[in-house]
Amino acid sequence: MTERPPSEVIAAAATAALQRNRSPNASISEEHDYEKRQSFRRLIDPGIFRPNSRDQALASLKTLLVIANNLLREPDNPKFQQFKPTNDHIKRRLIEPKGTLEYAIALGFRAEVKDFQPYYVFNPRHVTDLHIGATILEEAIDLEERKQERLKRSRAEEKAAAAAAAQNVKLAFLDDRKTRALRDSREKARRNASETHQGPSDVTSDADASPLPEVVMPGVGYSLASSDPDVDPEE
Template sequence: MDTSSRPQSPSSAAAARPDHDAVAAAIERRLQAEREKAAADAAAQGLSFDVRNHEKRQEFRRMIDPGILRPNPRSLALEALQTLLKLAENIIDHPDEVKYQRFKPTNPTIKRLLVEPRGTLEYAVAVIPKLGFHPQIEDFQPYYVFNKRHMNDLKIGAAMIKEAVDRELVKEEREQRRRADEKAAHEAAVAKVKQAFYDDRKGRALIDERERVTRAAAAAKGAAGSPAQQDAIADYRPKRRMPGSGHTLSGETIDVDDDDEEGSVTAGRPDDDE
């Protein structure tokens, strides 16, 4: 039997309906957890703002990243943020000095970083009114003038900008160290290859020199035992004979006079009586 069309009992329908009190309690617990986390984050960052400013801080964070940092070169984005931070800190540190409460968009730094590159840094321009600056015309000159009623917003924005700048500077320093380490490793590898090349050339030169000396010694030794070398030695021997007389094994008598270079041989046999 099909029971899908059977009406539900009141108790079953009540059980199927959500418990609005339980849902409300769950939402309240989640919101409370978010507020406590925001308060802890603010305390860790040294902020004096209460939890009610949590959404405003989040708004500034979104405008900074991904609004400014992500789509732009890091160096340009950092310089723009540092300029915004300087504008805010000047007012915070000197709240009663009028000269810090306004700036001209035609200022070269402001113009280069915040006004001209609208396609890339429109978020930086949008941050300016969030910080409490609003455009005005004075003596036909454009200005951004700070309204003191926005001092709290200025402090929140300055804190969020400083948070981002400090974080990005740490990343930049780490990146610079990484590049320096890679460069040093590359230079060390190149130096090692060069040294190995020089050592190989030096070793090859020593081997070649030893082989040359060996070949020269072998050539000299071979030349000393050749017939031509022997003839040269024989020709070099003196041909003059020492003066005197003597007998050969055959009994011949040899007399050499002082004036006879070749000497004279007196042939004869010993006396029969001897």
């Protein structure tokens, strides 16, 4: 039997040791993270995408991601630890759209009142949820943007195809009209040529059909002594 290389033996032993030393809490934590990721995904779709327009939903997701990333980048900055629901931008992106405020709460923000002003303040105990929620937001935004890009490209291709089809119809119409005009021109030229080569008409003019004038010879009907042909000199 072939012996395994020492490096493989060491690696296998290390893996086995990790498996033995792995606490039950690690499995529980992984299962919890999986359920949390699935919960965040459901909050996005159908939670946010279904009741809102795609553009509105995408804008809200981006606002949530900015809030989460700011807090992850500067967790001790009080400015990023809370937001006011009365702020115009927050109101338009998180309060008015359906499902978005629920996502902020799932990230770890809770409603509080400070100096008679409403706020949503982050609870540091939910930092793990904040990490998971931010990751799911990035995933959803990337997926939606790629989907919208494909849709935009598909619509552009359909529009170009429709324009090309319309142009082909127009060209076919113009070509057909040009063909008919050329055919009519040739037919007219053929008729003109036929009339030009046709023989003269057999119809006789009135001048040709009239009788020749009668010529009266001098001296007929009267005598040389009389200028009036009706007068008889013997009478």
